[in-house]
Amino acid sequence: MDFLSRKLAICLLVVFIVGCGGGGGGGGGSSASQSGSTATVSGSPNTGTIVLQQTLLRAVPSSVNLIRCTGFDSLGATRYGPQTFNKAPRIELVNVSTAVTRLQIEYLQDDTVVGMGVIPVVVSVGETVVVAEPAFEDVNVVVDSIVVTPVQSTLAKGTTRQLTATGNFSDGTQQDLTGSVTWSSSAGNIATVSSTGVVTGVTPGTSTITARLGNRSGAAEITVSPATVVSLVLTPPSPSIANGTTQQFAATAVLTDNTTQDVTALVEWTSSQAGVAAIDGNGRATSLSTGQTPVTARLGSVSSQATLTVTQAVVTSIQVSPAGSTIADGLSRQFEAIATFSDLSTQDVTAVATWSSSQTNAVIIAPGGLATALDPGTTVVSATFGGVTGQADLTVTSATISSISVTPQIRSIANGTTQQFTAVATLTDNSTQDVTSQADWSSSTSAVATVDGNGLATSVGQGQTAITASVGSVSGQANLTVTAAVAATITVEPTTSSIVNGTTLQYRATATFTDSSTQDVTDRASWLSSQLATATVAPDGLATATEAGVTTISASFGGQIGSASLTVTPRATRLEVFGNVTFERLLIKDGSGVEATFYPSRIPKLIFENGDILELNPEELVAVSRDTSVVQLYPVGNFPAPDPVGAGQTFIDYSVTYQGTTFTESLPVSVTVFRARTPFVQILAGNSVTCLFDILRPNGDVVADVANIQNADVEITLLERSPHNLSGITLVSGAALGTVEASGSVENGKGFFLKIRYFDPVLDRNLEAVTSVTVLNL
Incomplete structure (x- = not known):
């Protein structure tokens, strides 16, 4: 469509917007009673109606039998449809959200898109917008290629990412085909994709997302990481606004891999005090009365909260800018309205103010403050909010565009990054005007970079391309070179760790590049420890703890640096089971049992290199006898105590494992056995018997019949064995000690x-x- 036709289309659209009431058709087209098609969706108080009137159906090929309509808001989100209708002279779209600013019309032959038109619209609550002769461009023959952006991206399981499909036409122009292509995923178990290009991560892995239109297609690679959302950050955290204004909130997810992701459109937004403020699905809160309300964003089981305060402040003045500006006939100018309130706060009310032009034959202005020049002249642009009006003069000249300058003229960017271009028109009266938002932008090589309607170029692959901005028949050009992707961030993992002095920890460095790809650069990064006395780090990222303390481990690569915190704790040096009790132990196996002093009088402890002490539960000890024929172990309370079995020498090893290291205290044990040579003796009545007692030394020596050793300190005693008494039993004097006689x-x-x-x-x-x-008495 040439510049004059575009201007005429704007005039027609404006006439119908201003002149049509709710529910009826407008002038210049068929009435509402004419046959046609109507889309009915669930009602909403913030909706209006759009009527499409094809008074010249001959402009649409006879092969077209269906028309599909999709409405997008200013951020590119789908707010209506897509809805499909049978081709008819009149098509009515009802319950269209007032957030819709752009209507995309696709002309289909069954399932094949053969034509397309995109028009700006302004939908007011309860009003009807009539669009006569919506644009038609034949896409079946001019689509050369489709580019899906971003080409590579990573998202966490359960989160989403909006992909965009841009069609490159043979005449060098580009068009957003996101809502027209057929989307598919090569691995639906990893990532799914909706009909509008929204990708949802299902499980970790990689999937190729393809956008197809006819025999043309484009693809992007999606990696779903195993990272999960650990927290949400809401911004701003505690805003204060005047009653009747709005506040946009943003939600950012912090993931387990320490990356972040914008999830504003994905979370569930709620306002706990709906009478104070309501909030829509995109995080925009609208104040309704004074007070305070918590605003909550929830994603699965994770939520976060901000506090919105609505004040009693009233508007005292409104400043409309730019003031006293001049534009050429046919161009547009964006105005801004800033309200000052009684509490001296200010707020941008551009989106909620009521805009008007004093001379609608010269300038018309749409909700949102976009003024479009129709004819030379002067008008007063007014913005009204809260009963207060601000004004600015706007002059429309008869000057025309003589040239367009696109800046920056020569630019080189890394693959995966973007570049904002600006288009400035020089008019025939030597004045200049920024036409960035009004120009038609295109890229000569879409495989290198694409460019959107606001001049933002997105690199796709390495190479060179020409970025062109056109207004009518006048255009300007800049050169863009896309180089290889470069590192954007470095992530060092693990991010926070604690190790024992003397141990090691392997770090890993991952570079995320400007094209969203990632790469392990552990062996290529330069590693550094901020406190070498605490830990050193080798060229391969292996950190060695050298002293208790805290240090920062950093990895640099490609001009980017990532870091992690490392805490080194003191090293345990020894296990102390028995405290200061004599370490050498001698056990006696006789009638008196084991010495009570053997058992530890204190709780077992680990002693650290810095003098710290860690008390242990005795149950944590593991005790092992090296020779169970000498000594075995049995529990005394919760302590594994020794039980002497036979004469000899051995060790008992007490050990405990702490932070991966086993500490052992070995107890040398010597067992002496004092025993009766014959533990059970029988004697005939009227006879005597000598009981012999021996000592078995730990070194193997035997001391026999200790009772009769010369000068031995010996005492022999007879003891009753119930139920018997000692009547008739005597010790024989003059005989060997230990001799007993039974009468x-x-x-x-x-x-x-x-x-x-x-x-x-x-x-x-x-x-x-x-x-x-x-x-025995036989």
Whole structure:
């Protein structure tokens, strides 16, 4: 469409917007009673109606039998449809959201798109917008290629990413085909894609997302990371606005891999005090009354909250800018309205103010403050909000565009990054005007970079392309070179760690490049520890702890630096089970049992290199006897205590494992056995018997019949064995010690004990042993 036709289309659209009431058709087209098609969707208080009137259907090929309509808001989000209708002279779209600013019309032959038109629209609550002769461009023959952006991207499981499909036409122009192409995923179990290009991560892995239109297609690679959302950050956290104004909130997810992702459009937004402020699905809150309300964003089980305060402040003035500006006939100018309130706060009310032009034959102005020049003249642009009006003069000249300058003229960017271009028109009166938002932008090589309607170029692949901005028949050009992707960020993992002095930890460095691809650069990065006394780090990222403390481990690559925090804790040096009790242990296996002083009098402890002490639960100890024929172990309370079995020497090893290291204290044990040579003796009534007692030394020596060693300190005692008494039982004097006699009258089966106490000069202590004696009287 040439510049004059575009201008005429704007005039027609404006006439119908201003002149049509709710529910009826407008002038210049068929009435609402004419046959046609109507789209009915669930109602909403913030909706209006759009009527498409094809008074010249001959402009549309006869092969077209369906028309599909999709409405987008200013951010490119789908706010209406897509809805498909049978081709008719009149098509009515009802319950269209007032957020829709752009209507895309696709002309289909069954399932094939053969034509397309895109028009700007302004939908007011309860009003009807009539569009006569919507644009038609034949796309079946001019689509050369389709580019899907971003070409590579990573998203967390359960989150989404909007992809865009841009069609490149044979005449060098480009058009957003996101809502027209057929989307598909090569691995639906990893990532799914909606009919509008919204990708949802399902499970970790990689999937190729393809956009297809006819025999043309483009693709992007989506990687779903195993990262999950750990927290949400809302901004601003505690805004304050005047009643009747709005506030846009943003939600950013922090993931387990320490990356972040904008999830504003993905979270569920709620306002706990709906009477104070309502909030829509995109995080825009509208104040309704004074007060305070928590605003919550929830994504799965993770949520976060901000506090919105609505004040009683009233508008005292409105400043409309730019003031006293001049534009050429046919061009547009964006105005801004800033309200000052009674509490001296200010707020941008451009989107909620009511705009008007004093001379609508010269300038018309749409909601949102975009003024479009129709004819030379002067008008007053007014913005009204809260009962207060601000004004600015706007002059429309008869000057025309003589040239367009696109800046920057020569630019080089890394693949995966963007570049904003600006288009400035020089008019015939030598004045200049920024036409960035009004120009038609195109890229000569879409495989290198695409450019959107606002001059923002997105690199796709390495190479060169020409970026062109056109207004009518006048255009300007700039050259863009896309180089290889460069590192954008470096992530060092693990991000926060704690290790014991003397141990090591392997770090990994991952570079995320400007094209959203990632690469392990651990072996190519330069590593550094901020505190070398605490830890060193090798060229391969292996950190070695050298002293207790905290250090920062950094990896640099491609001009980017990533870091992680490392805490080094003191190293345990030894296990102390028995405290200051004599370490060498001597066990006695005799009638007196094991010395009580053997058992530890304190709780087992780990002693650290810096003097710190960690008390242990005795149950944590593992005890092992090296020779169970000498000593075995049994529990005394919750402590594994030794139980002497036989004479000899061995070790008991007490150990505990702490932070991956096993600490052991070994206890040398010597066992001396004092025993009756015959533990059970029988004696005939009227006879005597000598009981013998021996000492078995740990080194293998045997001291035999200790009771009769010369000058031995020995005491022999007879003891009753219930239910018997000692009647008729006597120790024989003058015979060997330990000799006992039973008289002939002692009954058969009578039993008693013979006990010996012997002072052992080697052990310097008394030893005791017992023999059990039974009398036989046959």
